[in-house]
Amino acid sequence: MNIAVILKQVPDTEANVAADPTHPGKIVEDTLKFILNPYDEYAVEEALVIAEKSGGEVIGVCIGSDRAEWAIRTAMAMGIHRAVFITDPEAVESDIITQAKILASIIKTLDVSLILCGRSWIDLQEDALAPALGHFLNIAHVSNAGKIDVDCLKATVIRELDGGTLEVRVTLPAVISCSKELNEPRYPTLIAIKRSKNKEIKRVTLSDLGMTPGTPRSFVTDLQTPSSRGKGKIVTGDPADMVKEAVQWLSDEAKII
Amino acid sequence: MAGILVWAETHNNAIRKSTYEAATVGKLLGRPDDDMAAVLINDLDLAQSLGTLGFSKVYTLEGEIFNQYASEAYCEALAVAAEEMHADTIILGATSRGRDISGRLAARLDGVLISDITDIKTDADGIRFVRPMYSGKLLAEIRIDHQPAIITARPNVFASGEYDVIEADIAPLAITDISIKTQVNQALQAAKGVLDIGEADIIVSGGRGVGGPEGFKAIEDLAQALNAAIGASRAAVDSGWIPYKHQIGQTGKVVTPTLYIACGISGAIQHFAGMGSSRFIIAINNDPESPIMKKADFAIVGDLFKIIPVLKEEILKHRS
CATH class of the missing domain: 3.40.50.1220 (TPP-binding domain)
Known part of the structure; x- marks a missing residue:
């Protein structure tokens, strides 16, 4: 079974992301370290495990600027076989629904039975990729999967919902977004890292896909650092006294109890 | 196009808090009162009570396909209501279901999606939606240039407010011709009182x-x-x-x-x-x-x- 995995490069989770004062709506990128979206690692791992069992290729699909090649190479070092990469600025800067449409048109050119992606893009804080891909490919989607069992034509997936879980069975092909509960992503070995450098990354453009960049549908007009939290109260000493003060504060200032 | 459509999310035959919050967001857009409709799926006995949230119209859908949560069915139900009223804005709570439906709905309606908003700014420059990005390290103001807009509201941010009480006009709808590729095997409820x-x-x-x-x-x-x-x-x-x-x-x-x-x-x-x-x-x-x-x-x-x-x-x- 061939599997497509959607890859996205994002700023490192430890990074202090700052607004660019000279380009409204943009972030300062020069000093940032970028990584493969952490949730995508679970998708890559799951795809590799399923493909190892069933036989077949894992193909990465990525929209990003040139620097995102590094994220693709990371997934390749983990074991994915090849990748399709689109770097048109109009694609990179488009909203998540438009990106889903572009990704769907790439996926249609691949012979895959399963599409996996991370549960969320941690940069834009968006979970919409799998649902939108589901529509554009006219297939089922399951968000936030904690367990995936694939047999030949169907997959049984357990997902979190409203604090409980939902077990669903979907007809393949289907698109599934992956959560941390699925697996423990492998660390690439040195030899795998070396080999990954020779794996094929096929670059495609919007015009190759027969798509024309539409007009942008939304604009980030401003980015602000949230106002830092005011200096709070710090208490030390006897637990009973501290707690009394805390409960007083909860009742008088926070008005919660 | 005109009109705001709000998803009336229910749980255990009660209107969820997310629905009140979504109604608050609808009100903050500052449109005429009769401009806001709700879509209610199953739990139809709650339809009339939605008038107390200021909805002038309630679209209702019911059927076995909604008994268990399958996103394709819920997405289609919202899409049918949105198309019926020519909604330019569709608002959902950013609950686990709301997040799941909204992405598919935005694709289905060829719309623009603004997820997880925490504020709305309205001034001479028009309406901007505020949402966290980079895991809350930054707050973005977003202007939209496309309709329909699918908006999800971050839970606990928009307090339920004072709504005009309106006698809601109830309009039953149905979805036809949809093949659901998701079958729900079982749903395990969270332990009592344990919320997402x-x-x-x-x-x-x-x-x-x-x-x-x-x-x-x-x-x-x-x-x-x-x-x-x-x-x-x-x-x-x-x-x-x-x-x-x-x-x-x-x-x-x-x-x-x-x-x-x-x-x-x-x-x-x-x-x-x-x-x-x-x-x-x-x-x-x-x-x-x-x-x-x-x-x-x-x-x-x-x-x-x-x-x-x-x-x-x-x-x-x-x-x-």
Whole structure:
């Protein structure tokens, strides 16, 4: 079974992301370290495990600027076989629904039975990729999967919902977004890292896909650092006294109890 | 196109808080009162009561395909209602279902999606939606240039307000010709009273300082006394002390409760990214220098195992 995995490069989770004062709506990128979206690692791992069992290729699909090649190479070092990469600025800067449409048109050119992606893009804080891909490919989607069992034509997936879980069975092909509960992503070995450098990354453009960049549908007009939290109260000493003060504060200032 | 459509999300045959919050967002858009409709799926006995939230019209759909949650069916139901009224704006709560439906719906309606909004700004420049990005490290203002817009509202941010009470006009709709490729095998409800932490009003959260799985007993006790949900730092989850669904932070859930009580959590940037916009933060930690203590509204320096039981008793006493 061939599997497509959607890859996205994002700023490192430890990074202090700052607004660019000279380009409204943009972030300062020069000093940032970028990584493969952490949730995508679970998708890559799951795809590799399923493909190892069933036989077949894992193909990465990525929209990003040139620097995102590094994220693709990371997934390749983990074991994915090849990748399709689109770097048109109009694609990179488009909203998540438009990106889903572009990704769907790439996926249609691949012979895959399963599409996996991370549960969320941690940069834009968006979970919409799998649902939108589901529509554009006219297939089922399951968000936030904690367990995936694939047999030949169907997959049984357990997902979190409203604090409980939902077990669903979907007809393949289907698109599934992956959560941390699925697996423990492998660390690439040195030899795998070396080999990954020779794996094929096929670059495609919007015009190759027969798509024309539409007009942008939304604009980030401003980015602000949230106002830092005011200096709070710090208490030390006897637990009973501290707690009394805390409960007083909860009742008088926070008005919660 | 005209009109705002709000998804009336229900649970156990009751209107969910997310529906009130979505109605508040609709009202904040400042349109004429008769411009806002709701779509209600199953639970049709609740239709009339939606008039008290200011909806002039309630589109209803019912059927077996909605008995269990399958996103394709719910998405199609909302799409049919949106097309019927030519909605230019569709608002959902950013609950687990709302997040799941909205992405597919935006694609289905060829719309633009703005997820998880926390504020709306209206001035001479028009309407901008405010939402966190980069896990709350930045707040973005977004202008939209396309219709329809699909908006999801972050839970606990938009208070339910005063709504005009209107006699709602009820309009039944049906979805036809849809092949659902998802079959629901079983749904396991969360334990009684345990909410998705993304929607909880109060969260008691434990980190490395809790020391082990048995240490979470103290966290659970306090959470129960406060009718709160239980959260955890990545350190606690990665140590296997508590399941991942409790993890708060950049690679867990992003939450906005009224009160967040951080116990034995140092407050790394990734954790703060997930809870920094909580309305009030209490931190309990034996290290006064840990980052969380400088960001908390009320920081208690000391051994959490000594403080939590006393805190629980005091809260119960205060309540009675």
